[in-house]
Amino acid sequence: MYRLLTKSRFKLGLECPNKLFYTKKPEYANQKLEDPFLEALAQGGFQVEELARMEYPDGHLIEGNDWNYDLLVEQTNELLKLENVVIYEPAFKFNNLFIRVDILIKKGNEIELIEVKAKSYDPLDEHLFVGKRGALVGSWKAYLFDVAFQHYVMQQSNPDWIIKSYLMMANKRKEAKIDGLNQLFRISKDSGNRTGIIKKISSIVEIGESVLGRKDITDIVSAIQNGKHRYLPEMDFLESVEILADFYAKDKKLNYPVSFSCKSCEFQCTDEEKERGLKSGFEECWSEQKGLTKKDFSKPMTFEVWNFRKGKKLFENSDKIFLEDLSEDDVEIKPKAGEISSSERQWIQIEKAVQKDNSIYLLKEELREQMDTWKYPLHFIDFETSTVALPFHKGRKPYEQIAFQFSHHTIDESGEIRHASEYICFEAGKFPNFEFIRALRDNLSNDKGTIFKFATHENSIVNAIYQQLSESNESDKEELQKFIQEISHSKSDSTIKWIGERDMVDLCDIVKKYYYNPLTKGSNSIKQVLPAALNSSSFLKEKYSKPIGQINLDSKNFDSNHIWLDIRGGEVVSPYKKLPSLYEGWTEDQLDSTISELEGVDNGGAALTAYGKLQYTDMNDEERLELKKALLKYCELDTLAMVMIYEHFKEITS
Template sequence: MKPLTKSRFKTALECPNKLFFTSKKEFANNKSDDPFMRALASGGFQVEELARLHYPNGVFIDTENFEYDKAFQLTQEALLLENVVIYEAAFQIDGLFIRTDIIVKNGNNIKLIEVKAKSFNPSDENIFVGSRGALVSSWKPYLFDLAFQKYVAQKTFPNLNFEVYLLMADKTKKATIDGLNQLFRIPNNGNPRTDIIKRVHSLEEIGSTVLSEINVDNIVNDIIRNKYKYYENLNFEEAISTFKKAYQEDVYLNWPTQFSSCKNCEFKATALQEEEGLKSGFKYCFSKQLNWTAKEFNKPNAMQIWNFRGKNLMEENRLLMEQLTENDLNIKPEAGRIAPSERQWIQVEKAVNVDTSFHAEKDELKQEMEKWVFPYHFIDFETSTVALPFTAGRKPYEQVAFQFSHHKYNEDGSIEHYSQYINNTAGEFPNFIFARALQTALGNDNGSVFKYATHENSIINAIIIQLEESNEVDKNELISFLKTISQSTSKQAETWEGDRNMIDLCRVVKNYYYNPYTKGSNSIKAVLPSSLNSSDFLKMKYSQPIGNINLTSHNFPSDHIWLQMQGDTVLNPYKILPPLFENWTEIEMEENLSDMENIADGGAALTAYAKLQFTDMTTKERDEITQGLLKYCELDTLAMVMIYEHFRNDVIN
């Protein structure tokens, strides 16, 4: 009989219907393919290893995931000791099974410790329970997970006293050594829980820790006693009983569909996945509950609308875009721009009418563009935040700016990949070097500077704070420069907006332009291929080698062609970035430490930078990953140039 484990319990809390799909290989599960999720998982394993140094000499319950009885038996044997630390202790009773990260037994008292790669500030009095007395939504899944663990453990051993703690990254602590992140290396192959490569075996070897413990036992007890509920119609024990029965009997719970959770469901199958034989849990639910057929699934629906919450539409079974009215979107026009609600309605109308032409507020966009000053500077940053800092003196999840790309668009129409910066030196904190390189790149004129979305401004604010706390001799000069191209965020003590405050091209898109090919997304990864598909100018220009079109590049040869077609559709340039290690021999590949295939998204870039922190990586492999990052980042700023050219040549003219 398969038990209800804590991971299945957490899945059921997200949506009880997911229990029916989660253990079936025939259903697509896109969460497992998410590069950001993989990067987060790696960080979690590293934090767990550091956590074990807090409680050394533990008994490790080394069993396979499915060896429930064996794991429990080994745990029982270890618990016979008066005092013991156990890693991955297993508890099971009445069809319920959990494995705990760490337990510390002293007589009959047990600390049950859950290790999380999340961060917290110990001075925050409302970390878990808000000022109005409700659980903070972002912590709710973790706290219910802990409640399930305590419930099962206490029920298994009623004679023992369990007290629950979280052990997490502490935002107030600083790493005391370089390379803390790399002391616990995730293997390319094997189980990251059992085969992780440790280079230290005591806290003394790293000086101090960046983790802190926090007691959450009272909150967990309140959850078990039903002071807090996940679903109003289920108390805690009812939820456990319901989920266990459904999972063990393989019953689809037919839990009412909800707009937000269904919109973000990981069990949606893409067309390609369905062609490969995978099923869609999303379609299964909608077929069962809303009687949708292939006809409805092939039509655009409200969950595809940008930033739309779909109040009452699920209950009314009125989710198709063709069933919506302007009243459903509560349209509120705004002078001089496309209001968010207007943008949603434009998306609906074009989708329903199969209209692939772009919409633009041409006059308003033209007025906006007339404010811009040549030469234009298009900037993109690549950054990293990790639980275990790469360098001494840094805190968990402190921003690290390791790369930028910079395209310069001159008034005569020539385009230069003007400058770039990357840090690929293991153990070096790059932010201040990054700021100096940025100053050199942008300090020679007063041209407009462009970003895409708010990330770059947030990073500049973070670097300003780091500089203020530093002893850098040129910190005042650097801060003054950074303030000219940014505006203050809420974290700053003072308020400013620079003379060359970066222009957000994403905001320009949202305010003045909608392209149906984006299907509502404003990501540059969607807007670029959409612009290419809609622009004869871009198609003609970028179907030629870059050496022929008045464009320079630091990372691509002059015969490189950016635009490739598949039938009548332009291929997304991000999908055709060259793979890593393309011409390497099998023997060379066997010696690789990075185990990467390509860099074509932000998650892969994060992972690549973390790999570059390996001090024992060969120069050849380091150079290969560096080149992959440089090419990826160059495309990000060239994408901004292309979007600008689309506006200039196709939209306002």
């Protein structure tokens, strides 16, 4: 089969031309395949796409035969014979380039190319796409080059056309006029189309007004095509199209230079995948270009250093690939009194990795001093939240924060640990935020104990709810806002400033300032800090290797026989891997009826995905309950993980 460069492959090639060689080859590992979070984003995009089509009614959809490119082009060309026509998903082919456009509007030879994205924009932002210095804004660059590629293929196929290009997205300043806007575009197995969407309305009139808007990017597209803006430094737009298309068609690797950016390459291979016989495109590139051996890949690389902004320059200017190549001068250590500075932390990571020293680095007295300021009972909280392009509720705007779940553990002065409370809103179409904050207040306002979060998310969420309360008619909004001010601090862009008496203590910040565990490999994510702490702590290993019932651990979602730790080959398996799979014990018939396509909820992306599917997917009550139980278990572990880290701190400072 002739290999055509599509717009998705063009975008992939702009990330790194070598990826075009590895993509779609089953022998190479690909970390982006079968990602439930990415799948949810795709389905959210399909919903926005369906709403966008309703703004241009009576269009003709080119559907089916997705891989028969010639037939799709033939169907498109037949419709284009009409003087005026709206087409959804028209197909165009020029040489070995192929595209499909979201929406095309033809009026004679005047054409509107509309690319629909499940992103949001502020129509008042003068520098949305092009910054003050004239360069493309990084977060939009890939989308703008995508449209430029579509425009190019269309123009080459139809030289007499006058084409204007648009991006259509969610407008941050528009409000939903009805409840359940998102639910009017349902995901269903019975849809009969590629997106899985069933529309429950037939016109925009039924929802009052669309929350979408569009931006004219014709001039930006022209500037890209004329070479003013580049994605790959070595080639302008036309060169990149020609070169990527040629190498992809011949199934040849360009051998594009490896760089610091390779740290995010999806074609890396886990040990488990290697055992299954999969190849690593990442390792192939570095072996071919830098002569690295199999043994070299067991050594830590420069881009693994936490927050190491100088690493890119060092790599490019001096080819310092491994941590063993770095010196103190490369890091430029700048101490900070009373805590571990960023540069000190970087050098500690480098030294310990090179020396294969897995001992903990600790500012013991400083950490103990901080812990002495904490007041019992200690409260550990974690939120699960969602943002969506099409609001679930009337009066809400695209991508507003929705707080649908929290978990809450406590430790009293005697050391007793309780899963004190939890909240989850499981009702489709219900706006939960005000009920959520009331439940949180009711469970945190009975004492003056210290409240803990991990990272900045919880503070951001209560700030968002504070603003939503300001715009609401809730009778108790001032009381709720007072509670929010007590447990948080205002964001930097807030017009009202505060620092609460019980401002949440960020355990992640505590880790950064006083504690470094080499087993985290520089990461400060709770998913890395927890297993590192467990593997370093004899106390935690002994305690949590026993059933919950034997260690007097209170739980709302796990039975007394549940054991949190597995130790295999002398190493603790992360408790997140001990979370039960969905649908255990279900019959084949029951499994066939499921629609969520999730295997489990063991990370924040999966939790967001599960909640989204509960809102807009036609699933039965049995499956909904299974997802609810999985969400409750996952969120409970998030706060128990914080408890374990606290216990570890207490152990090492005693």
